[in-house]
Amino acid sequence: MNWLFPIGWGFDVVGVTWDSMSFQNIDTTKEIEIPVGNHVGAFGTKRRHDVHKGVDLYCPPDTVVYAVEEDEVVDIRWFTGEKAGFPWWNNTMAVSIEGESGVVVYGEILIDQVNDMRVGKKIERGCYVGNVERVLKKDKGRPTSMLHFALHHHNVLSNGRWDIGDPQPVGLIDPTNRLIASRFYDEFADNALK
Numbered sequence: 001m002n003w004l005f006p007i008g009w010g011f012d013v014v015g016v017t018w019d020s021m022s023f024q025n026i027d028t029t030k031e032i033e034i035p036v037g038n039h040v041g042a043f044g045t046k047r048r049h050d051v052h053k054g055v056d057l058y059c060p061p062d063t064v065v066y067a068v069e070e071d072e073v074v075d076i077r078w079f080t081g082e083k084a085g086f087p088w089w090n091n092t093m094a095v096s097i098e099g100e101s102g103v104v105v106y107g108e109i110l111i112d113q114v115n116d117m118r119v120g121k122k123i124e125r126g127c128y129v130g131n132v133e134r135v136l137k138k139d140k141g142r143p144t145s146m147l148h149f150a151l152h153h154h155n156v157l158s159n160g161r162w163d164i165g166d167p168q169p170v171g172l173i174d175p176t177n178r179l180i181a182s183r184f185y186d187e188f189a190d191n192a193l194k
Helices: 176-181 185-192
Strands: 012-017 031-035 055-058 064-066 071-080 092-099 102-110 128-132 146-152
Touching: 031 055, 031 176, 055 176, 071 102, 092 128
Parallel strands: 012 031
Antiparallel strands: 055 146, 064 128, 071 092, 092 102, 102 128, 102 146
């Protein structure tokens, strides 16, 4: 089964991009690109201190994030900011949800307690997970908010840092091709209403 794209309703995925500055050429309030290759938001890209373990989907704060498949919440934790030990960023959370594909990590979000997000909760495909939160404290001319999307093998909640020069951590999976092949939420919602 294909995943649903984790961001929908009002957004169009306009393609993939290798260009870390391509966000300047799209309307990031309604268009999303999937970063690949050497793009700073792509999986496996070398950064200043480490290698990126997920895919960053640039979108505005408060953008709603949806479950890509039927899952069960297995972890909720602080992901960035002072509460996570990274005070140079704003406080954001990560929700890890385990399903058929493994453990999907939805990071740099905040959760709405009204929706009773908790460990053990069953999540249907297309259900609300959280809202994107601004992660970068300083605006340096780049997007300051994004969904950090990662994928791990079953039963892997964390696999530490991926240091430059080290092999890919055990249990970490590149989710890029699945994101590219995913179906848009609008299409799923339209079909569900028929």
